Amino acid sequence: MSIQVGVQKFSHFINGAWVSSSSGETFDVHNPATGEVVAKVAKGSATEVDQAVEAALDAFENSGWSQMTPLERAEALNRIADAIAMNKDELIYLESLTSGGTVRRIAGNDIMSIIDLFQQMAKFVVDYPFTETLPSPLFPGPAHNFVWREPIGVCAAITPWNMPLLIAAWKIAPALATGNTIVLKPASHTPVTALRLAEIISQVVPPGVINVVAGSGTEVGEPLVRHPKVSKVAFTGSTEVGRNIMKIAAESIKNITLELGGKSPNILLEDADLEIALPGSLFGVFLHSGQLCESGTRLFVPDSLHDVVVEKLAELTKTLKLGNQLEETTAMGPVISQRQKETILSYIDTGIKEGARLVCGGKEAVVEGFENGYFIEPTIFADVTNDMAIAQEEIFGPVLTIIRYNDVDEAIKMANDSIYGLAGGVWTQDVNKAYDVARKIKAGVIWINDWHMLRNDAPFGGYKQSGIGREMGKYSLDAYTQLKHVHTSMVPELERRLAFGLLFPEGTNDH
16 A cells, blocks of 8 residues: 655544644654654643543533434444445555554454444444333332433543554444543554544534544543543553553542453464464464554463474464565564564563573564664564563563463463453364363453454453453443433322331321
8 A cells, every 4th residue: 555645734633623732732653664754743731631521521411412312323323434434545544554553454354343343333222222121019119110321421532552543443433322422532653543533423423522632641641531521431551551540530430441451371272273273373463563452472382282383383473574564465564663662672582581482583673675663573482481571461562472281271270370361262173172261261352263353243351450341342332321220109199108107107197
């Protein structure tokens, strides 16, 4: 793909319009394959956060959006899906350019998933039980009872830099489907596609329903989470930042959804079909240069297969084309930044110092014509023990650790010996063994003979320190609604109000 747009300029998107920062300051967005500036974006602050939240609150209360019927909002969601499809080429290019994700992946997966997500939400919201009638109770007396599921209000969404467009959609779609309004803070490395997506969505929804404020976590993220008129916070990112968001949200007891870090275990059983399992395991860890929270970064291999697996994985890794993410033949693009590259290389050094054996990779990669890019060779470590830092800490880069095991119970025990519980996987030709392992792994999603297969109709989220709540599917709608119980008495006569006797034991006929 070779679209040349030069250095684009973006303001914040608030109340259906482009809004400059009060300070007049901007920050640079870079192409991680070259280090070149490709966009300049308005630098937000608490001032713009307040503008966006006020716009979102006004839209929630006065635009009619939250009072629409589910069918009306479903129609809007389908129109949003159509609008995204019409602008998909531009979104694919901008996403690849700024995130380093390969255009092959974004065009072949992300953009189609986003369109499908809005279409699926349109179906889910029509059947969602916004009103649920409860059975008439014998106690404490005849009454009509029902439960309403209502929108929460202004929702704050904070998204990461690894898959900025897709993860923004995961939050926007269910929030809009249930009648909420939203203020989104995208990661500073990758704000461009979120801003463009908001502009596209604004063609369908009233002004103020969707707003985007760009800037740092300190200057935009924290004021947004702390804002008294924000009722819900949805965050995807590191566990460390997630803990801080929980602390800030606790000040006003906000509803939160957190999708955090992972160190996902991938268990190879002795009967696995290696023709599928080995490329599948590399797919599980090297897609997007390992910058996916549910990557299968810990591969558990039985002693009987260990040596052949290590050898074959190294051979397969050599076939991966590392380079410009905008070329359709590229398998792995750059990592997001110089800082992230240095962090990954530091972990690789740590692994060597800990005694792990470097099988392949382990260095900064130099790509001809892209010498200033942030490239790292796909890296494999063997002779790793589960207590090493490279086996316990989230590296967020193209680093696979191979850990031996004697029997399946030992593998499962090591798999669960982690603060994380986002994803897991098992490779076997015996479905009963697979389900047994899947039951025992403590994680929110388990893949059998596959990896990275997230569905728009299935929940996604983690156990333990990998998060709180679930995104995607009809399950995500629950996170953007609150419950209200309404009770209507069906007893018109005062003397039959037996419960009143708890306060008036002599009866109430004389009163």
